[in-house]
Amino acid sequence: MSSVKMHDRVSFIRKAFGETQRARDGINVAVVCPSCNNRNKKKFSINLETGQCHCWVCDLRGKTLVPILRKYDKSHLVEEYCQKFPTEKVFRKAHQSPEIDPEEVSLPDGFFLAVDSFKSRDPDIRACFSYLKSRNISERDLWYYKIGFSKIGKFRRKIIFPSFDSDGKVNFFVARSIDSGARIKYTNCKANKQSIVFNEINIDWKKELAILEGPFDLIKSDYNSTCLLGARISEDSLLFSKIAHNRTPVLLCLDSDMNKKSQAAAKLFSEYGCSVRILSLGAYEDVGAMTKHEFIKKKLQTEAWSRNNFILSKIRSIESGSII
Numbered sequence: 001m002s003s004v005k006m007h008d009r010v011s012f013i014r015k016a017f018g019e020t021q022r023a024r025d026g027i028n029v030a031v032v033c034p035s036c037n038n039r040n041k042k043k044f045s046i047n048l049e050t051g052q053c054h055c056w057v058c059d060l061r062g063k064t065l066v067p068i069l070r071k072y073d074k075s076h077l078v079e080e081y082c083q084k085f086p087t088e089k090v091f092r093k094a095h096q097s098p099e100i101d102p103e104e105v106s107l108p109d110g111f112f113l114a115v116d117s118f119k120s121r122d123p124d125i126r127a128c129f130s131y132l133k134s135r136n137i138s139e140r141d142l143w144y145y146k147i148g149f150s151k152i153g154k155f156r157r158k159i160i161f162p163s164f165d166s167d168g169k170v171n172f173f174v175a176r177s178i179d180s181g182a183r184i185k186y187t188n189c190k191a192n193k194q195s196i197v198f199n200e201i202n203i204d205w206k207k208e209l210a211i212l213e214g215p216f217d218l219i220k221s222d223y224n225s226t227c228l229l230g231a232r233i234s235e236d237s238l239l240f241s242k243i244a245h246n247r248t249p250v251l252l253c254l255d256s257d258m259n260k261k262s263q264a265a266a267k268l269f270s271e272y273g274c275s276v277r278i279l280s281l282g283a284y285e286d287v288g289a290m291t292k293h294e295f296i297k298k299k300l301q302t303e304a305w306s307r308n309n310f311i312l313s314k315i316r317s318i319e320s321g322s323i324i
Contacts, residue, residue, distance in 0.1 A: 009048045012084045016069065016077050017044070034072040035060040051085045067273035103191045105170050107162055110152035114142045117149065124157050125149060131178035132159065136291065141219050145199070158187070161215040164201040171196040174215055174229065186214075193229045194237040200226070205246035208277075210299075211239075212253045216288035220295050221253065231258050233265045244272040251299065253279040255286040266305045276305040 010029060014020050017031035021042045033044035033055040046053045046065065053068060054061040062068055065085075069077050114132070117125050128149050132142075141147070148160045155175055163172040175187040199218070203209060203226060210225035211233070212218050218227045226239065231254055233240060243250060250269050254262045266276040279302050284290055290298075 006048055009084050012077075012080060013046055013048075016065075016074055033058060033060060034068065061271075063271045067271065070273055103171075103195065105172060105189055105191050107148075107170055107173055108150050108152070108155045108160060108175065110150040110155070111148050111160060111162075112150070113146060113148045115139065122151065124151065127157060128159060128178055135216060135219075135288070137219060144223075145215070145219060154187070163196065163198045165196070166200045166203075168201055171200075172198060172229075176216070188229065194234055197239045197242060198226045198229060202226075205242060205248045208249040208251050209243065210251045210253050210279075212287055213255055213258075214288070217253065217286055220287050220290050220292055222292070222296060222299070225253075231255065231261055233261070233268070235268065243269065243274060247273050249275045249277075251277045251279060251302065253281075253287050256281045256284065270305070277302045278305050 006026075010020060010022075013029055013031060017034065019042075020029040020031050022029050023045070027049055028045050028047055030042040031044050031046065032039055032042055035058050036043065036055060038057070041057070043057045044053065044055045044060065051064045052062070053065055060068070065081060066078060069075060069081065114128070118129075120126065132147075137147070146162050146164075148162065150156065150158070150160060157179060158175040158177050161174045161176070162170055163174075165171040172191050172193065173189045177185050177187075197203065198215075202223060204224050207224050210221045212221055212225060212227045213231055214227050214229065218225055228239070242248070250266075252262050252265055254265075262278050266278055269276050279287075279298055281287070281290075282298070284294075287295055
C-alpha cells in the first residue's frame with residue numbers, strides 16, 4: 001500500500017477514534033476502544049490494510065469497522081470509510097448491491113398446482129395430499145408457496161416446491177419424495193443454490209428475516225423467511241450478500257443439532273453489522289415438526305444474540321468433549 005493511502009487511513013481512524021499509536025510493523029494502529037473507553041489505554045487495534053479490528057481488553061472485534069462505526073454513533077463516517085478502504089472484501093459485500101446473473105430455470109415437465117387437483121382420483125395425487133395432510137400443510141400454504149405435483153417421470157409421487165425471485169421468475173425448485181423407502185428424499189434442480197434466494201419474492205429485507213434449512217421448515221415459519229436448502233450459510237452466497245447489504249436483522253432457525261453452525265453464522269452476521277437471534281427449538285428436532293403457532297410463540301421468546309453467547313457455546317463444547 002502506498003504511503004499516501006496509509007496516511008489517509010490513519011487520518012480517518014484518528015478522526016473517528018482520536019489519537020493513534022502506530023505499531024512497529026507499520027500495518028496496525030491502536031486507539032482508545034469505543035467500548036472500554038479507557039482514556040489511559042490504547043488497546044483497540046486496527047489493521048490498516050484489511051480494516052479488521054480487535055480490542056485486547058473487552059474483545060470487541062470485527063472484520064470491518066462498519067459495525068463499530070454504526071454501533072458507537074459514527075454512522076456519518078461510513079461513506080468516508082468506503083473511500084478510504086475501497087478494496088476491503090467485507091466492506092464491498094456490505095455496501096455494494098449484490099448482483100449475480102440468474103440461471104434459466106424451468107419447473108419440471110408436467111408441473112401443476114396442487115390446489116387445481118383437490119378432486120383428482122389419481123392414486124398418486126391422493127397419496128401426495130395424504131402426505132401433505134400428515135405434515136399439517138394447509139390449503140393457504142399450498143396457495144402461498146405455489147406447491148405442486150407432476151405425474152411424469154422421476155417427479156411422480158413428489159411434492160414440488162418452486163422458488164421465485166424478486167421479479168416473480170422461477171429461480172429454483174425442490175422436489176420431496178412422499179415414500180418413506182425412497183433412496184433419495186430430495187431432488188434439487190440443477191441451478192446453483194448459492195446464486196439464488198429461495199422465494200425472494202416474499203422477502204422484505206428491512207424486517208427480521210427467519211432463515212431455515214428446508215422448505216418444510218419454511219412453511220411452518222411466519223412469512224418473512226427463506227431457507228438455505230441445507231445447513232451451511234456461505235459468505236459468498238447471494239443470500240448472505242443481500243442480508244449484509246441491507247443490514248437485515250436475522251433469526252437463525254437451524255435444526256437442533258446445528259448449534260455450532262448457528263453460533264458461527266451468528267458471529268459472522270454480527271461482524272457485518274446485522275442484529276441476530278437464534279431460535280431455541282426446545283424438544284423439537286426442526287421447525288418442520290412445529291405448528292405455526294408454536295414457531296411464533298418461540299420466536300417471541302427469543303432474545304438477541306451477543307458475542308457472549310458464542311464464547312459460552314465454545315466453553316460448553318469443550319466441557320462436552322467437542323470443539324467448535
